[in-house]
Structure formats: C-alpha cells, structure tokens
Amino acid sequence: MSTAIIGAGVMGETLLSGLVRAGRRVDQLMVGEKRAERASELEERYGVAVVSNREAAAKADTVALVVKPQDMGDVLEEIAPELRAGQLVVSLAAGITTSFIESRVPDGVAVVRVMPNTPALVDEGMAAISPGSHCDESHLAEVESLMASTGKVLRIPEKQMDAVTAISGSGPAYIFFVVESMIEAGVHLGLPRSTATDLVVQTLVGSAAMLRETGTHPVVLREQVTSPSGTTASALRELEVHRVRAAFLAAMEAARNRSRELAEGS
Numbered sequence: 001m002s003t004a005i006i007g008a009g010v011m012g013e014t015l016l017s018g019l020v021r022a023g024r025r026v027d028q029l030m031v032g033e034k035r036a037e038r039a040s041e042l043e044e045r046y047g048v049a050v051v052s053n054r055e056a057a058a059k060a061d062t063v064a065l066v067v068k069p070q071d072m073g074d075v076l077e078e079i080a081p082e083l084r085a086g087q088l089v090v091s092l093a094a095g096i097t098t099s100f101i102e103s104r105v106p107d108g109v110a111v112v113r114v115m116p117n118t119p120a121l122v123d124e125g126m127a128a129i130s131p132g133s134h135c136d137e138s139h140l141a142e143v144e145s146l147m148a149s150t151g152k153v154l155r156i157p158e159k160q161m162d163a164v165t166a167i168s169g170s171g172p173a174y175i176f177f178v179v180e181s182m183i184e185a186g187v188h189l190g191l192p193r194s195t196a197t198d199l200v201v202q203t204l205v206g207s208a209a210m211l212r213e214t215g216t217h218p219v220v221l222r223e224q225v226t227s228p229s230g231t232t233a234s235a236l237r238e239l240e241v242h243r244v245r246a247a248f249l250a251a252m253e254a255a256r257n258r259s260r261e262l263a264e265g266s
C-alpha cells in the first residue's frame with residue numbers, strides 16, 4: 001500500500017519519520033511539498049520521492065493531507081481531478097471536517113480525520129481518528145496502523161474533534177510552557193540553568209510514568225506529595241490564588257473555539 005504525504009512541515013515530517021522508523025518501505029512513500037528547499041531536505045534525509053501534489057494523488061492508495069487548514073481548500077481543488085473511488089484521504093488538519101473534504105473529492109473516496117500530536121516524533125504520540133461517511137472498517141484499520149507507528153490511537157466521534165484538538169493536539173505546547181516556567185523559577189531561586197532543566201525534565205518524565213504505570217488518579221498522586229503544612233501545600237495554594245486551574249480551562253476553551261473557527265475558514 002503506497003502512502004503520499006502532502007505538506008511536509010513539522011507534522012508532515014513527524015508522520016513521515018514515524019512511517020520510516022516503523023519499517024514502511026521508502027519506495028512506497030512519497031511527499032508533495034510546496035517549498036522546494038524543504039522538499040530537497042526531506043529527499044536527502046529519508047530518500048523519499050518528492051512529487052507534485054497531483055502525482056501523489058494519482059499514484060498513492062492513501063493520501064495524507066498535512067497542510068494548514070487555510071490551505072486545505074486549494075490543495076483539494078488541485079488534487080480532486082486525480083483522485084478516484086477506492087482511495088483513502090486522511091486529513092491531519094485542525095478544524096477541517098470530513099464533510100468539507102467529502103464535498104470536494106469524487107464519490108467513493110473514503111475520508112478519515114486525524115488529530116495527532118508532536119510527541120509522535122519519539123513514538124509517544126496521541127492520535128484521535130474519526131471516520132467520514134463513506135468509511136468502512138478497513139479504512140479505519142489502515143489509519144490506525146498508520147498512526148500506531150508513532151504512538152497511541154483512539155477512535156472518537158467527529159463531534160469530539162475540536163475538544164480533542166484543544167487537549168492532546170495542542171497539549172504538548174501547554175506542557176512545554178509549564179516546563180519552561182518551572183525552569184525559569186529554578187533559575188530565579190538560584191539554581192544553575194542546566195541543573196534546573198535536569199530537575200524539571202526528569203520530574204516531568206517521572207510523573208508521567210507514574211500516571212501511566214500506576215493508573216492512579218492524579219488527585220491521589222498530588223495528595224501523596226502534599227505533606228501537612230509542607231512546601232507543596234504552600235505552592236499549591238499560590239497556584240489556586242493565581243487561578244491556574246481556571247486559566248487552563250479558559251485556554252483550552254479558546255483552543256476548542258479556534259478549531260471551530262478554522263472549520264469556517266478563518
């Protein structure tokens with residue numbers, strides 16, 4: 001089964017590199033990328049064929065669209081004449097609905113919407129997938145296997161996609177923001193930057209491993225750290241005073257709303 005990736009920026013390369021690591025034959029992969037220098041970079045790095053978008057659409061069994069939501073209409077207009085019934089189009093774009101794509105491709109082309117995230121680069125990705133209206137089990141299984149090469153995959157109803165985008169799609173950025181803030185705090189408290197970085201990164205990895213490996217509720221894990229009248233209780237009180245919990249809720253609502261706006265083309 002051949003796969004084309006149209007749009008090889010951050011997420012397109014993440015998908016490509018995952019497929020290569022998972023052992024997909026490079027001669028079964030191809031890339032369509034507008035920026036010539038970026039295309040040559042990927043050709044050199046992975047030995048993958050760079051072709052026009054039209055050629056990618058004509059030749060591949062599965063066509064993954066990884067351009068920005070705002071570019072999706074133009075790309076679909078360009079490739080639609082080359083697509084035929086039986087092919088699978090997979091969109092990784094925020095906001096873009098399966099019905100938007102289905103209305104622009106020939107009948108019989110199956111569409112699956114995916115929301116991935118960048119930890120896929122280290123095979124710890126979280127991808128949610130939703131079927132379009134002409135999908136069967138084999139299409140979903142194909143996309144599941146595509147995304148499972150770089151992490152976990154969850155099937156969800158498409159109506160949950162904007163919320164998923166706000167939580168796991170954008171999620172790594174919030175975590176990096178927290179990490180960055182904790183490192184700055186460490187420096188403020190007098191630690192060398194490299195020491196603060198080592199402390200924060202390992203604390204993050206250790207906490208994530210506890211969540212995954214114990215399956216214990218985060219509230220219980222937090223309470224285990226919080227000794228009576230201790231340091232953690234003092235810190236958590238400040239986080240509540242500064243309304244960090246409310247800020248997280250507002251931030252993710254804003255991301256969900258932005259995903260809805262992208263669906264409308266803005």
Ligand SMILES: NC(=O)C1=CN([C@@H]2O[C@H](COP(=O)(O)OP(=O)(O)OC[C@H]3O[C@@H](n4cnc5c(N)ncnc54)[C@H](O)[C@@H]3O)[C@@H](O)[C@H]2O)C=CC1
Pocket residue numbers: 006007008009010011012032033034035038053066067068069071074075092093094115116117118169170
């Ligand atoms: N970066 C992330 O963490 C995530 C991104 N996504 C989605 O992935 C998509 C791409 O995002 P990024 O990779 O971050 O953006 P990006 O800007 O790094 O990549 C987009 C790529 O598409 C290329 N492109 C634009 N028009 C094209 C055309 N007509 N034909 C061929 N290539 C074209 C650009 O040159 C660029 O290399 C977006 O729709 C975004 O919503 C989804 C989840 C996470």
Ligand SMILES: O=C(O)[C@@H]1CCC=N1
Pocket residue numbers: 094165169170
């Ligand atoms: O910021 C964005 O719009 C994309 C979608 C999810 C993560 N990055």
